[in-house]
Amino acid sequence: MTQAVTAAPSRTAAAVRLRGVSKAFGSGSSSLLALDQVSLDAAPGEFVCLLGASGCGKSTLLNLVAGLDQASAGTVDTEGARVALMFQEPALFPWLNVTANIELALKMRGVPRQDRRGRAAELLDSVHLGGFAKKRPHQLSGGMRQRVALARALALTVDDSDGGQGTVLLMDEPFGALDAMTRDLLHDEIERIWRERGLTVLFVTHNVREAVRLGDRVVLLSSRPGRVVQEFPVPFERPRRIDSTEVAELAAAVTDRLREEVGRHGA
Numbered sequence: 001m002t003q004a005v006t007a008a009p010s011r012t013a014a015a016v017r018l019r020g021v022s023k024a025f026g027s028g029s030s031s032l033l034a035l036d037q038v039s040l041d042a043a044p045g046e047f048v049c050l051l052g053a054s055g056c057g058k059s060t061l062l063n064l065v066a067g068l069d070q071a072s073a074g075t076v077d078t079e080g081a082r083v084a085l086m087f088q089e090p091a092l093f094p095w096l097n098v099t100a101n102i103e104l105a106l107k108m109r110g111v112p113r114q115d116r117r118g119r120a121a122e123l124l125d126s127v128h129l130g131g132f133a134k135k136r137p138h139q140l141s142g143g144m145r146q147r148v149a150l151a152r153a154l155a156l157t158v159d160d161s162d163g164g165q166g167t168v169l170l171m172d173e174p175f176g177a178l179d180a181m182t183r184d185l186l187h188d189e190i191e192r193i194w195r196e197r198g199l200t201v202l203f204v205t206h207n208v209r210e211a212v213r214l215g216d217r218v219v220l221l222s223s224r225p226g227r228v229v230q231e232f233p234v235p236f237e238r239p240r241r242i243d244s245t246e247v248a249e250l251a252a253a254v255t256d257r258l259r260e261e262v263g264r265h266g267a
């Protein structure tokens, strides 16, 4: 294996900082501890993948970072960053065309009416959907719908002062429902957009190879309750191929560790 290895850039501040975060659902004897004392940082511009068995609290963790839910203990800090969330289901409004779906997000972000059409066109160009502005969601493939969902997430974070720097994008298995070929293309796309916009990404997936293909770092969570078990830096040069030897080898090591965890908890 002769692939070049690049050192991770030195980073100082954190865009996302979790310290001793626990989350319990319910109370008394029926209470369920979903996250237990999770401490985790994502540096500005870092791509962090969260991996774990089903039910280990990955979505709960993203919801806490998004401010959609409150931690039972500990602190969640996003340093004033704009935070957007993207899910496995694109959840577009079916009665609106692609442009109108994006314009609605821009409206929610407070972009003046006269600027919305142009901004929506820019965002659609950036996800390579410039020719599909008038289509309704049902006229698009699953991969295209996820591109629209990505453009909409970016629309919710527009800020002219910094061109997108200072945005935290939370992605909850965004490509989980797509076929392998489409997913591969979208890996290239999200990597390009992440780079161009200097986004900080927290990316939840069940797919170990996907995590190694995309992440600067892969964070492995245990289940019941979710705890950080191990972090794997991914030092390989980008762009990576999901079927490359180096990705496969590291993914195998991560999978072994994941199996140990799943075995321990009987999930």
Ligand SMILES: Nc1ncnc2c1ncn2[C@@H]1O[C@H](COP(=O)(O)OP(=O)(O)OP(=O)(O)O)[C@@H](O)[C@H]1O
Pocket: 025, 026, 032, 034, 052, 053, 054, 055, 056, 057, 058, 059, 060, 061
């Ligand atoms: N609102 C809720 N009320 C009660 N329990 C919840 C709630 N949300 C999540 N849980 C429980 O917390 C645990 C963690 O759930 P979460 O959805 O965060 O896991 P996950 O790792 O994202 O799972 P998956 O990989 O299957 O999507 C699970 O046991 C789940 O049943």
